[in-house]
Ligand SMILES: Cc1cc2nc3c(=O)[nH]c(=O)nc-3n(C[C@H](O)[C@H](O)[C@H](O)COP(=O)(O)O)c2cc1C
């Protein structure tokens with residue numbers, strides 16, 4: 156089949172599905188949807204359709220990034236509006252089938268909103284104020300197409316950039332990328348066109364193309380969502396890279412913890428091969444390109460470029476000193492191009508719409524969009540895709556919906572273990588590579604954790620350092636031993652054993668590790684600590700000088716206490732539920748916590764009925780009246 | 785032992801006989817046996833023509849590999865960023881206390897194993913864990929105890 160014929164076939168199929176006579180039910184079944192029970196919803200729909208003898212099709216799609224609405228269901232009905240339903244459970248399915256598949260009631264009380272045009276009663280999702288700020292590029296198809304059907308991708312424009320690229324001279328592709336201003340999305344922001352050019356000019360054969368899908372930050376998942384929801388766009392970018400650099404072998408290095416992404420990638424690779432976009436003589440040309448999947452074995456440092464190549468070679472993934480750079484001597488000592496998942500996604504877009512178009516998006520020095528994984532105390536958890544240069548305030552309040560339960564915003568942690576913590580006073584900071592670095596943080600992985608008054612910044616710094624310390628590969632002494640020393644100091648501080656000089660010690664150690672380490676892991680490991688010391692000095696002082704945790708988090712610095720005046724004496728919830736039997740009733744039936752037995756698990760606070768609210772956390776623990784000792 | 789060898793031979797196919805497949809072979813073997821038995825690691829070293837210490841150095845480097853069997857119900861508690869901030873550690877401590885095991889351990893009867901994982905991508909539902917692949921969300925120590933009680937009594941706990 157020629158590409159035109161494939162396109163025609165794909166479009167016909169797409170039109171009959173999305174604009175045909177039979178209602179279409181889309182269920183988001185990416186990992187996040189599954190966790191919320193999406194597969195049970197698919198099953199419920201399939202059963203109900205049979206039971207009611209209704210005409211409808213169920214299709215599993217990826218994730219729109221609206222994690223707080225999962226399981227998310229979209230119903231597309233001929234000559235009627237398309238409605239998205241949020242938090243759908245199997246018991247709501249009969250209602251939807253009865254209402255909107257069989258009848259004409261769109262069940263708007265269950266809806267998040269409508270797609271393409273509201274009806275006055277329901278909000279139109281594309282017109283939601285957040286989407287005004289989210290002109291999505293990378294995620295534009297996520298949640299709308301079936302990621303396991305290449306025809307959906309082709310019908311929505313897929314692989315036409317490859318067709319175009321195959322008719323362009325390689326240097327023209329590279330010069331487009333250079334002019335577009337695209338920078339690597341793997342965190343460090345290296346100019347992509349320049350990297351491709353270096354690799355293209357490098358001597359040595361064969362050359363390799365690698366996609367970095369290791370995504371090691373323990374709080375980011377955008378690469379996974381892209382691969383689970385629209386995998387072909389990554390393949391298309393890689394194939395174009397192979398053509399431009401004269402390489403015939405690509406690898407995708409993906410974490411083993413992403414089984415669904417691996418499964419969907421395998422399907423995508425098979426289908427791309429079947430339709431002639433991959434493999435020998437692509438689309439009838441002399442160009443051949445193959446892609447293999449390599450699954451990572453769970454080491455954060457494997458995400459570092461040189462370490463990743465060692466892992467593919469079957470070795471311990473330990474970074475090496477540069478030069479030589481990987482573009483000249485990478486995998487098996489051959490010229491190798493390594494880019495992040497999202498970087499490859501931008502390539503077909505730039506080929507299709509042009510470098511000039513791309514360079515209008517974003518800021519002077521950071522072009523395009525960036526995806527962030529919003530989590531923590533934010534109302535709308537999930538993924539957001541915004542143009543570079545959007546401010547943190549817009550990201551958190553306009554798109555993210557602000558802090559949950561009316562709590563007070565304290566700060567954010569951006570960029571994962573290499574990133575930093577920024578306070579409320581920096582909310583006007585634009586998110587782009589350079590502004591974030593200037594503030595002491597980093598674009599990094601794109602993890603964005605929002606913290607409120609109940610989160611302790613010292614504990615957060617300790618958390619990230621604990622992670623990097625465990626993940627340090629041990630090659631550089633400063634990183635191996637320095638991070639351990641820093642961690643020890645932080646453990647002391649959160650346990651109330653800190654000394655005021657410790658803060659200077661942490662800064663000194665942090666700077667030494669930064670200067671004395673070979674790879675990005677060590678060079679950025681101290682960022683979370685250095686930024687919290689810089690912006691949340693008072694919290695460190697409270698821990699050290701007053702043995703007090705202002706957020707009431709650090710276990711050694713808090714105690715649980717039952718306020719006698721509030722305790723409804725007849726009730727025994729706390730006594731019965733305490734897992735270590737630390738709570739007893741005295742002769743007046745007042746509840747008392749034996750502080751020597753208490754493990755501070757918080758169960759008593761959880762079970763104390765809301766109308767009494769008698770259990771509180773106190774810090775420092777010495778605030779507990781003496782007789783309870 | 786004979787049976788172990790046989791299961792192993794099925795995985796050690798000729799096209800895999802190259803040092804570069806060491807990690808993927810180990811992954812497949814762990815998938816099959818749930819851990820890496822000592823004899824098996826020696827066998828791989830011989831198969832690929834590398835020293836046992838090379839195999840050992842790779843297996844100890846990556847977090848994915850384990851040297852003891854997992855329990856019948858592996859409890860995987862997420863301690864990614866979002867889950868940590870939402871109190872994942874308290875949930876972990878509950879399991880440690882109730883089952884009297886530490887992270888990486890298995891209960892004496894082989895029923896439960898405890899592991900920590902980093903972000904499984906359900907941050908919106910933090911803190912979360914998986915048992916036998918099912919996701920349990922918005923956990924608290926109390927909820928955790930209930931899940932354990934149910935599982936111990938052999939009942940399938942209600943999801944979430
Ligand atoms: C410790 C460490 C972990 C990294 N993890 C990742 C990762 O998970 N994914 C990624 O794309 N890049 C990661 N990087 C960055 C890569 O080294 C590399 O810069 C990037 O993949 C290049 O792609 P880009 O030019 O498209 O950004 C990591 C770097 C370090 C130092």
Ligand code: FES
Nearest residue numbers: 862864867904906
């Ligand atoms: S941090 Fe636990 S699911 Fe993301």
